[in-house]
Amino acid sequence: MRILVTGGAGFIGSHLIDRLMTSGQEVICLDNFYTGRKRNILKWLDNPYFEVIRHDITEPIRLEVDQIYHLACPASPIHYQYNPVKTIKTNVMGTLYMLGLAKRVKARLLLASTSEVYGDPEVHPQSEDYRGNVNPIGPRSCYDEGKRVAETLAFDYHWQNNVEIRVARIFNTYGPRMLENDGRVVSNFVVQSLKGQPLTVYGNGSQTRSFCYVSDLVDGLMRLMNGEHTGPINLGNPDEYTILELAQTIQKMVNPDTEIDFKPLPEDDPKRRQPDITKAKTLLGWQPTVPLQEGLKLTVEDFRQRLGSPEAPRLASI
Ligand code: NAD
Ligand code: UDP
Numbered sequence: 001m002r003i004l005v006t007g008g009a010g011f012i013g014s015h016l017i018d019r020l021m022t023s024g025q026e027v028i029c030l031d032n033f034y035t036g037r038k039r040n041i042l043k044w045l046d047n048p049y050f051e052v053i054r055h056d057i058t059e060p061i062r063l064e065v066d067q068i069y070h071l072a073c074p075a076s077p078i079h080y081q082y083n084p085v086k087t088i089k090t091n092v093m094g095t096l097y098m099l100g101l102a103k104r105v106k107a108r109l110l111l112a113s114t115s116e117v118y119g120d121p122e123v124h125p126q127s128e129d130y131r132g133n134v135n136p137i138g139p140r141s142c143y144d145e146g147k148r149v150a151e152t153l154a155f156d157y158h159w160q161n162n163v164e165i166r167v168a169r170i171f172n173t174y175g176p177r178m179l180e181n182d183g184r185v186v187s188n189f190v191v192q193s194l195k196g197q198p199l200t201v202y203g204n205g206s207q208t209r210s211f212c213y214v215s216d217l218v219d220g221l222m223r224l225m226n227g228e229h230t231g232p233i234n235l236g237n238p239d240e241y242t243i244l245e246l247a248q249t250i251q252k253m254v255n256p257d258t259e260i261d262f263k264p265l266p267e268d269d270p271k272r273r274q275p276d277i278t279k280a281k282t283l284l285g286w287q288p289t290v291p292l293q294e295g296l297k298l299t300v301e302d303f304r305q306r307l308g309s310p311e312a313p314r315l316a317s318i
Helices: 011-022 077-082 084-105 141-161 185-194 214-226 243-254 278-284 292-308 312-316
Strands: 002-006 026-031 050-054 067-070 108-114 165-170 199-202 208-210 233-235 240-242 260-263
Touching: 002 011, 011 026, 011 214, 067 084, 067 214, 077 084, 077 141, 084 108, 084 141, 108 141, 108 214, 141 165, 165 214, 185 199, 185 243, 185 292, 199 243, 208 243, 214 233, 214 278, 233 278, 240 243, 243 260, 243 292
Parallel strands: 002 026, 002 067, 026 050, 067 108, 108 165, 165 233, 199 260
Antiparallel strands: 208 240
């Protein structure tokens, strides 16, 4: 099978490519390298079954493929809020072009949607039939509303044009290859503790998140793509932690001497988030297997190597 991964040089995309390549597929990685890095896909560049195309999905492209994992979109608030109009274009025009491509070549398309479609949820935990509590004009809207429109587009192409779609609602995912400067909570706390800096907890740290290790998520994405169910299906780890608990866990694991520094809570920061994964369990036979402690250890090790290696400055530039 020839498989297109948009956003393939990014954090989740590159782990997915590793799995697809090792299972003998032919892969095309399409990326504009906004938050993706060549170093994430470096090991496949000489492989004859791998191709990389530098392309921005806000422009159309013609390719012959059997499946499309559509992941291209910056995921961290710092990066998606840097140019909100671009984020909307990526989600709306980019998804439209990818669905158009899927329609033309009769490929199956999996959309990487997000728990952000639930906004600051009033229902807990969040199941797929909850319609969300999203601010249409806040700092997170370009991403949240962009993904909501992307889901609408996917279902309308499915109903109107018989495009085969799969929609994954991904909850917070972490692991090796997260960018050092992406401002997400796991990468921030790990980098801060490795550098002996205070851990920046926003608000009083009582807001919650549920963290899924990247290999579990990739497994869920592949099961969804190759299964019979359109979705939307939540993919995430239902173990819920307060942000203060996460800070203390990483502090204890990496450097107990670091302090915790409480900073103001960003606007529209969701208070609680936990996936109901009943659908993923029953329809895909999927549930996460990597406990937080174990996943954090692997993540810390990756950051330690990247920050400490003499190669670090050179690698950071590719
Ligand atoms: P990432 O920022 O590491 O990867 C996104 C990739 O898309 C990058 O390689 C980037 O260069 C590329 N990209 C961005 N805009 C593009 C454009 N216009 N044209 C071509 N390429 C473009 O993020 P990630 O964490 O790997 O997330 C991947 C997908 O999963 C995203 O769609 C994101 O919304 C979704 N998701 C991620 C999480 C998470 O916790 N990581 C949670 C929910 C949803
Ligand atoms: N957060 C924090 N300190 C940081 C970065 C994030 O306390 O240095 C908080 C943030 O306010 C949010 C949670 O951690 O409540 C998760 O933030 P992240 O940006 O990782 O993901 P999202 O808000 O999109 O779930």
